[in-house]
Amino acid sequence: MNKRKSIPYIALLIAFLFWLYITPEDEVIIQPEHHPSYIADDVLSNHYDLVGFNDYRVFADKMTSYPDSDVTLFESPKVLVYIKDKNTDAVTIWQLTSKKGALNEKNKLSLSEKVLIKNLTEDQLVQTMATEQATVMLDSKEITSQLQVLWTGPQMQQQGVGMWASMITEEMTLNSNIEAVYLNETK
Structure with missing residues (x-):
């Protein structure tokens, strides 16, 4: 190959090397160590048991999921828990609301700030429970709190x-500093 034919190839090679030298490298976005996998607004999530019964539903204004620590955070969560009586097939519905919530390990729901637990089927002595913090075990349907609790019926x-309550067996206990008022009114 003579000099005249090799000049365009050499010029092209020089231009390519110059272009590689001046082209800025793409910036790599470094995520913080603990970042969410997704953030969702106006969320509705259904959970079903092994036989297809709708165990509970979660509604929230905002949901942020952190899979590396197995935590999902909720803003203004509303949770509907369905309890099916195995003998009568009757369904009792409990509604749990608060300002904030966190779901850990797929079963432990921690609610905080203005927690209100309400029996929507109105078939129990206790119709509402109010506190500032409560933990709900969604698999065993148990509710606990270490703070001041108000039950009304x-x-x-x-x-x-402090309290412990089972939505399945309908057992409930207050731990200490208990004050109660019973009304003798008939319905």
Whole structure:
């Protein structure tokens, strides 16, 4: 190959090397160590048990999921828990609301700020439970709190510090500083 034919190839090679030298490298976006995998607004999530019964539903204004730590955060969550009686097939519905919520390990729901737990089917002595913090085990349907709790029903009002309640067996206990008012009114 003579000099005249090789000049365009050499010029092209020089231009290519010059272009590589002046082209800025793409910036690599470095995510913070603990970043969410997704953020969603106006969320509705359904959970079903092994036989297809709708165990619970979660509604929230905003949901942020952190899979590396197995935590999902909620803003203004509303959770509907469905309890099916195995003998009668009757369904009791509980509604849990708060300002903030966190779901850990797929079963432990921590609610905080203005927590209100309400029996929507109105078939129990305790119709509402109010506190500032509660933990709900969604698999065993148990509710606990270490703070001041107020229970109300059609003919009673109780308050105390700390509680445990089972939505399945309908058992409930207050731990300490219990005050109760019972009304003898008939419905």
